Amino acid sequence: MPLGNLTSQFFANVYLNELDQFVKHKLNAKHYIRYVDDFIILHKSKEQLESWFAEIAIFLKEKLKLELHPDKSKIINLSKGIDFVGFRNFYNYKLLRKRNITNMERKIFYTMKIKFLLRNYLSHLKAGMLMQNGVIVII
Helix, strand or coil: CCCCCHHHHHHHHCCCCHHHHHHHHHCCCCEEEEEEEEEECCCHHHHHHHHHHHHHHHHHHHHHHCCCCCCCCCCCHHHHEEEEEEEEECCCEEEHHHHHHHHHHHHHHHHHHHHHHHHHHHHHHHHHHHEEEEEEEEE
């Protein structure tokens, strides 16, 4: 099933519900946020986060047969910003990721270029057509 497909998102939410219940009710994490297969837990104690990290890794491996990504799963200070669902999230604000801005600019430019080309093409077609007795005649 392709990633990004709505059904794969749905099944990820259903499958990872057990993780949600574990984190909320067994670990008692108050500030837990999950979007599909990405999640963050906020806590002021690095030691507590390290303990939860280990418990979550064991839970995922034993109960759900999943593993945390070794390069993407880490404990960082919120002052450095957390990369989550397209934003760099800080304590009091968030910023759109630079690559998302670049992608958006590229799509906007492409859309404007297509509209410009279509407008020119239609103008060219209109200039070469005449209506005679209800019939379009191309010159």
